Amino acid sequence: MAGRLEEHRLLHVMPASEVLVFVYYEYELDGGQARQRRGDHGSERVHPEVQVFFGGKV
Template sequence: MMDSPTSVVEAAFRHYRSQDRDAALPLYADDFTFTSPRDDHIDKAAFFERCFPTADRFKEQRLLHVTPVDRELVLVYYEYELMTGDRYRNVEAITVREGLIREVQVFFGGGV
């Protein structure tokens, strides 16, 4: 049985925070793309090289809402605290199809 899009997304966040690259890799499609204000449609290899190893910047990250929008789209609203003590909130729109994360679009929020 295939995992729900919400459970796939929650697992991806857990693996990111624990920096378990081996567990995270199979959750992402080969044609995965990642977009944020700092990255424009980078591929899976670039994401795992540039973005995935950044969890050590965070003192804490809390998922405030993980909301399925339809069969494939999950919105994640989260808050994080940097090691500097600064706190922020972001939203991610994550497309999950056939049990794999196909696309992540990150929308940076402001300080809390």
Template sequence: MTESPKATFFERCFPTAGRLKEQRLLHVTPADEELVLVYYEYELMTGDRHRNVEAITVRDGLIQEVQVFFGGKV
């Protein structure tokens, strides 16, 4: 049986996703026709809260690249 694209993404790109209790999008801003900036906050199971920004490149409806700019504790 083949894994779903979502399962593969989480396994390869976000193996610690199980540590998250909650994630909220704070701002989603288009930068140009292919680039979107995403500002979000998440809470870990420990109660710690953090904020990050991601620059996501999308072409033909598919994610081509994700750059994560790690923020810190809130």
């Protein structure tokens, strides 16, 4: 994927709890633009778990 990645933009970060943060981002590949959301679990720079919610073309 890195070879096809043309641009990456962080849209916003939303805290959900003390240990969960949702990260919304948009990226552009050779085939077009897409958005995704992921949930990062952890505390103080330790991220033992990341969940990615696959988005789609914008």
